[in-house]
């Protein structure tokens with residue numbers, strides 16, 4: 001693995017008795033609307049040469065229309081979408097292909113349907129004030145900033161057994177992407 005934002009020199013040899021880690025994970029960049037999933041995913045995929053999928057592009061049109069009209073999605077709205085997201089993830093992990101997909105994955109139960117070998121969740125975490133400012137400044141997206149509060153109240157934080165990467169999005173997009181790549185490298189070395 002090597003990248004422009006942070007050179008990675010990763011050995012895939014593992015000490016005896018350890019669960020083998022892979023240099024070819026599928027990253028699920030998760031977090032509330034405006035946390036920077038699309039921006040950071042694009043940087044990581046470009047730097048690593050990995051497949052990239054925008055989770056929003058997999059929503060049925062009715063979900064997009066609902067959000068655009070200012071209404072939050074329900075579990076029922078999200079399950080069919082999560083199935084499609086899970087399909088993209090499996091297609092990659094089953095073929096040993098690395099990739100990056102964006103998906104809010106706000107609840108533990110949603111993450112449980114996406115989880116699997118070589119799937120690494122990366123939670124982009126930030127303050128309401130900072131993410132709110134970024135959303136207000138973003139003018140080219142269907143998602144209205146008014147939905148940020150329901151996104152935050154729906155979010156169930158990563159639990160310790162999920163073994164996820166949590167990064168603060170206070171820095172620049174490149175800094176956030178670089179930190180994620182460094183944290184992946186640490187996981188491979190452990």
Ligand SMILES: Nc1ncnc2c1ncn2[C@@H]1O[C@H](COP(=O)(O)OP(=O)(O)OP(=O)(O)O)[C@@H](O)[C@H]1O
Pocket residue numbers: 031032033034035036037038039040056102104134135137138141143169170171172173174176
């Ligand atoms: N680290 C950052 N620093 C400054 N601005 C950022 C950063 N990350 C993202 N942005 C900007 O914040 C806005 C939201 O980012 P982005 O669209 O990537 O978020 P998202 O999580 O994919 O949102 P959504 O889930 O609504 O699609 C964009 O205008 C983007 O350019």
Ligand SMILES: O=C(O)[C@H](O)[C@@H](O)[C@H](O)[C@H](O)CO
Pocket residue numbers: 032033034056067073078103104105106143151
């Ligand atoms: O679960 C959800 O409520 C949705 O996935 C949202 O997070 C949007 O897709 C996204 O934020 C809009 O860009």
